[in-house]
Amino acid sequence: MEDFNQILEKETTLDPQDWSQMRAIAHTMVDDMMNYLETVAERPSWQPMPQSAKDAIRQPLPEQPMELEAVYNRFKTNILPYTKGNIHPRFTAWVQGTGTPLAMMADMLASGMNPNTTIGEHAAMYVDKQVIDWCKELLDFPSEATGMLVSGGSIANITGIIVARNSFGNIRAEGLQGMTQKMIMYCSAETHACIMKAAEVTGIGGNNVRKINVGSDFRMQIAHLEALIAEDRAAGYLPFCIVGNAGTVNTGAIDPLDDILNICQREKIWFHIDGAFGALAKLTPEYQTQLKALEQADSVAFDLHKWMYMPYEVGCVLFKNPALHRAAFGGQPSYLLSHERGIAAGPDPLTNYGMELSRGFKALKVYLSLQHHGAQAFRDLIRQNIAQSFYLGELIVQDADLELVTPVSCNVVCFRFIKDGFDNEALNILNKEILMELHERGLHVPSSTILDGKYVIRCANVNHRLRKTDYDALVEDVVKIGKELSTFS
Numbered sequence: 001m002e003d004f005n006q007i008l009e010k011e012t013t014l015d016p017q018d019w020s021q022m023r024a025i026a027h028t029m030v031d032d033m034m035n036y037l038e039t040v041a042e043r044p045s046w047q048p049m050p051q052s053a054k055d056a057i058r059q060p061l062p063e064q065p066m067e068l069e070a071v072y073n074r075f076k077t078n079i080l081p082y083t084k085g086n087i088h089p090r091f092t093a094w095v096q097g098t099g100t101p102l103a104m105m106a107d108m109l110a111s112g113m114n115p116n117t118t119i120g121e122h123a124a125m126y127v128d129k130q131v132i133d134w135c136k137e138l139l140d141f142p143s144e145a146t147g148m149l150v151s152g153g154s155i156a157n158i159t160g161i162i163v164a165r166n167s168f169g170n171i172r173a174e175g176l177q178g179m180t181q182k183m184i185m186y187c188s189a190e191t192h193a194c195i196m197k198a199a200e201v202t203g204i205g206g207n208n209v210r211k212i213n214v215g216s217d218f219r220m221q222i223a224h225l226e227a228l229i230a231e232d233r234a235a236g237y238l239p240f241c242i243v244g245n246a247g248t249v250n251t252g253a254i255d256p257l258d259d260i261l262n263i264c265q266r267e268k269i270w271f272h273i274d275g276a277f278g279a280l281a282k283l284t285p286e287y288q289t290q291l292k293a294l295e296q297a298d299s300v301a302f303d304l305h306k307w308m309y310m311p312y313e314v315g316c317v318l319f320k321n322p323a324l325h326r327a328a329f330g331g332q333p334s335y336l337l338s339h340e341r342g343i344a345a346g347p348d349p350l351t352n353y354g355m356e357l358s359r360g361f362k363a364l365k366v367y368l369s370l371q372h373h374g375a376q377a378f379r380d381l382i383r384q385n386i387a388q389s390f391y392l393g394e395l396i397v398q399d400a401d402l403e404l405v406t407p408v409s410c411n412v413v414c415f416r417f418i419k420d421g422f423d424n425e426a427l428n429i430l431n432k433e434i435l436m437e438l439h440e441r442g443l444h445v446p447s448s449t450i451l452d453g454k455y456v457i458r459c460a461n462v463n464h465r466l467r468k469t470d471y472d473a474l475v476e477d478v479v480k481i482g483k484e485l486s487t488f489s
């Protein structure tokens with residue numbers, strides 16, 4: 001083995017030895033990805049991954065170098081074709097954003113600069129802050145509010161719950177063991193699973209989350225909420241946080257946020273909104289009233305990688321009260337001291353506002369995209385997605401072979417194929433088959449959920465590439481496959 005002196009004789013680096021070769025392949029990569037995005041609609045929306053590709057991905061730890069061209073070719077053969085498909089115009093599964101060519105390039109620029117966007121006097125810190133300020137402005141959130149860009153809605157929600165929890169006691173020092181009262185959280189039964197996880201990991205405990213009943217419109221029933229709060233108070237517990245949904249994951253339902261806000265103000269309870277995608281509906285005139293209360297919430301979580309069409313990952317959480325936000329995470333370890341001058345001067349370190357220390361420059365893609373496209377383009381696209389969803393709802397209502405399982409309220413559409421003589425269980429089996437066929441034939445990629453025991457095909461539209469003709473085709477294909485599968489000869 002070489003000793004240290006020998007190592008120092010021939011220092012190496014991961015930079016290319018031949019920059020011109022690296023540059024040539026890099027240009028090819030950019031061209032390939034541009035072609036890939038330009039022609040995305042011509043490919044199937046999803047295709048099964050052959051075992052050969054899975055086998056090729058799985059390989060022993062590569063000890064020896066491989067030519068860059070070979071590495072890239074393996075990517076093109078084994079990885080690129082078997083993408084998830086959420087960039088495709090016919091993808092409406094779960095709630096998954098499409099990304100954009102510009103934001104893709106912005107991610108490359110950010111990765112090239114590679115600033116750790118947490119501390120110091122450098123441009124990324126100011127871009128990050130500007131993006132937060134723009135987010136507040138887009139949602140009409142108070143301008144003095146603070147916020148954080150995080151990896152996504154789950155972490156944004158957990159961050160919200162942490163600050164909510166800490167604002168009720170000396171929890172950073174004492175933990176929940178210092179609380180004399182049991183802390184109780186409230187959310188509707190339709191709430192995303194990440195809220196439950198947030199309760200679990202913040203020590204609140206799943207059993208202390210009250211799941212409020214929803215009505216036939218899948219919105220929280222306020223009378224039930226009030227009754228449970230009263231019950232908990234009577235038992236000597238501390239109701240500390242109500243989570244309102246601005247767009248539930250199942251159906252896009254928006255809880256009665258005004259009523260929740262009133263209760264929170266009256267009862268001195270923290271009002272957190274999970275607006276992962278639905279908060280962005282506030283950018284349209286139609287949802288101004290329903291989402292007005294968002295402006296007064298204590299915290300709001302939402303995703304830019306969903307309905308702002310950014311590539312993964314970027315989510316955001318905003319806090320009305322900057323002092324409470326900072327109090328939950330602030331501190332100054334010796335290795336992060338702020339200086340008067342030099343690189344250690346600069347804005348308040350962002351680690352004072354969240355769990356993360358090292359952070360990437362995810363703000364850049366948002367910054368460049370809002371600059372280039374303009375905020376109005378996003379308002380228009382969000383409105384377009386909602387219009388397309390109501391259009392799909394209409395197509396379904398008009399088709400005797402289909403059932404719209406819940407009225408469209410925003411950008412989520414839940415429906416199923418129906419057939420005389422099929423009971424609910426048979427329809428559940430049939431619709432699941434239809435969905436898997438849609439995927440395997442590469443036609444469309446919606447997802448599914450279960451509403452009141454009914455298995456439904458579910459389209460959540462945060463897709464700027466989707467056209468109403470894609471929904472025409474979806475309806476046609478569901479009916480065609482449904483008939484194929486339900487006709488026994």
Ligand SMILES: *Cc1c(COP(=O)(O)O)cnc(C)c1O
Nearest residue numbers: 095152153154192248249276303
């Ligand atoms: C997607 C989603 C989340 C979770 O957000 P991630 O970005 O996937 O972590 C939370 N709540 C709702 C309503 C969502 O749609």
